[in-house]
Amino acid sequence: MEKLIVKGGNKINGSVKVSGAKNAALPILCATILAEGEYYLSNIPKLRDISTMLGMLDVLGITSRQVQNDVTVLNVENRDFYTAPYELVKLMRAGVLMLGPLLAKRKKARISLPGGCAIGERPVDLHIKALTQMGADVEIKHGYIEAECDGLKGADINFDIVTVTGTENIIMAAALAEGVTVIKNAAREPEVIDLINFLNKMGADIKGAGSSTITVRGVKVLKPCSYSVMTDRIEAGTFLCALAAVGGELTLKNAPVKHMGVMLDKLKEIGLNIDIKEDCIRASANERPSSADVSTQPYPGFPTDMQAQFMACMTVASGISVITENIFENRFMHVAEMKRMGADITLKNRSAVVKGVDKLTGAHVMASDLRASAGLFIAAMLAEGESHIHRVYHLDRGYDGFDRKMAELGISVERVADE
Numbered sequence: 001m002e003k004l005i006v007k008g009g010n011k012i013n014g015s016v017k018v019s020g021a022k023n024a025a026l027p028i029l030c031a032t033i034l035a036e037g038e039y040y041l042s043n044i045p046k047l048r049d050i051s052t053m054l055g056m057l058d059v060l061g062i063t064s065r066q067v068q069n070d071v072t073v074l075n076v077e078n079r080d081f082y083t084a085p086y087e088l089v090k091l092m093r094a095g096v097l098m099l100g101p102l103l104a105k106r107k108k109a110r111i112s113l114p115g116g117c118a119i120g121e122r123p124v125d126l127h128i129k130a131l132t133q134m135g136a137d138v139e140i141k142h143g144y145i146e147a148e149c150d151g152l153k154g155a156d157i158n159f160d161i162v163t164v165t166g167t168e169n170i171i172m173a174a175a176l177a178e179g180v181t182v183i184k185n186a187a188r189e190p191e192v193i194d195l196i197n198f199l200n201k202m203g204a205d206i207k208g209a210g211s212s213t214i215t216v217r218g219v220k221v222l223k224p225c226s227y228s229v230m231t232d233r234i235e236a237g238t239f240l241c242a243l244a245a246v247g248g249e250l251t252l253k254n255a256p257v258k259h260m261g262v263m264l265d266k267l268k269e270i271g272l273n274i275d276i277k278e279d280c281i282r283a284s285a286n287e288r289p290s291s292a293d294v295s296t297q298p299y300p301g302f303p304t305d306m307q308a309q310f311m312a313c314m315t316v317a318s319g320i321s322v323i324t325e326n327i328f329e330n331r332f333m334h335v336a337e338m339k340r341m342g343a344d345i346t347l348k349n350r351s352a353v354v355k356g357v358d359k360l361t362g363a364h365v366m367a368s369d370l371r372a373s374a375g376l377f378i379a380a381m382l383a384e385g386e387s388h389i390h391r392v393y394h395l396d397r398g399y400d401g402f403d404r405k406m407a408e409l410g411i412s413v414e415r416v417a418d419e
């Protein structure tokens with residue numbers, strides 16, 4: 001295991017290139033199951049969830065190799081493998097994204113049921129209900145989702161809750177199903193749009209990307225293609241939050257600006273100066289951030305994946321902020337750790353009331369999940385003295401070279417072995 005030692009007190013100064021989006025790359029990698037042949041995918045981020053996903057695809061007979069540093073070539077054969085084992089799914093919930101494509105293409109899927117995790121129970125009942133409506137037989141046995149079908153059929157799916165991976169699973173399943181599938185209350189996240197663009201490039205017929213009604217007309221065959229994955233709005237937002245917290249100047253290259261609306265508005269509200277030219281954001285902060293309330297919502301609302309980072313910034317704001325988490329029932333594990341660094345936070349049901357303090361102090365803290373780790377990193381950048389962030393493997397799951405990029409921006413950070 002490794003930990004990060006961060007010395008607080010430095011400002012951000014420099015420029016950073018935003019990497020490919022984890023949450024777009026993962027479903028796109030799963031979608032390759034849908035057609036045999038060779039795919040050329042660029043802008044796939046280098047992070048642990050991606051290597052786990054490539055390992056899972058390998059188990060299914062799909063090999064990958066890296067060419068020219070930025071292109072991942074996948075070679076897909078339609079083999080008789082259909083199991084995503086516990087050892088891999090336990091490392092990353094996105095393994096469930098194999099359910100739809102495996103059923104559609106191989107007519108059978110056996111996926112380890114993802115367990116509960118630090119941010120909540122995260123059931124997959126809506127994925128299963130929708131696939132059953134499309135004609136699949138699904139059972140839970142020995143901790144696995146076991147599903148099979150003679151061929152999926154189009155259906156009218158109405159999700160009770162907006163679910164991102166649920167929407168993605170059904171879109172992939174429907175792409176090769178017989179007839180038309182209409183998904184109502186679909187997720188509108190940019191990563192869902194990226195998946196649809198990829199599938200349409202493979203020859204799928206999907207309309208309504210970015211709206212809450214998506215119509216998929218099943219086609220008989222899809223073909224492989226080359227594709228460049230969108231850049232990561234959460235990574236971009238994390239760097240901007242860090243800047244708003246500690247001050248300084250930052251140029252973000254390759255930022256997915258058009259998908260960052262609410263985030264950028266919030267960051268302006270707390271005092272960040274932002275200048276945008278195409279996909280380049282120049283931002284600066286000279287003063288302590290102002291306080292602001294946020295309430296997480298499905299896209300286009302404020303993302304739950306930015307809540308911990310925003311909270312870190314608010315720990316030193318001039319005033320009181322109320323941060324409400326509406327998506328996951330338990331996504332406040334970072335609160336106790338931030339309090340250990342001197343933050344003044346009170347939890348009331350789904351909200352955290354954060355009273356800005358003059359300074360945080362460095363401490364040993366434990367990362368509980370991916371975005372909590374980023375939030376704790378920002379808190380450590382703000383703190384007086386040294387902080388040790390343990391269980392940094394959570395950070396590595398979802399950020400491409402986070403500590404390296406922060407070091408390039410002038411932040412004092414060291415990665416060392418942890419006992």
Ligand SMILES: CC(=O)N[C@H]1[C@@H](OP(=O)(O)OP(=O)(O)OC[C@H]2O[C@@H](n3ccc(=O)[nH]c3=O)[C@H](O)[C@@H]2O)O[C@H](CO)[C@@H](O)[C@@H]1O
Pocket residue numbers: 023026093094120121122123124125126127128161162163164165166298304305327328329
């Ligand atoms: C790999 C990926 O893209 N992960 C993202 C995806 O996760 P993920 O797709 O798992 O999150 P969902 O959008 O499905 O979850 C939204 C809510 O619906 C609930 N729910 C979901 C499915 C279901 O069958 N039953 C059910 O009750 C969940 O417990 C949660 O409370 O969207 C989340 C919400 O934007 C993000 O935080 C994650 O980063």
Ligand SMILES: C=C(OP(=O)(O)O)C(=O)O
Pocket residue numbers: 023092093094305370371398
């Ligand atoms: C919660 C996240 O990811 P996952 O759904 O893969 O756990 C995240 O990206 O913040």
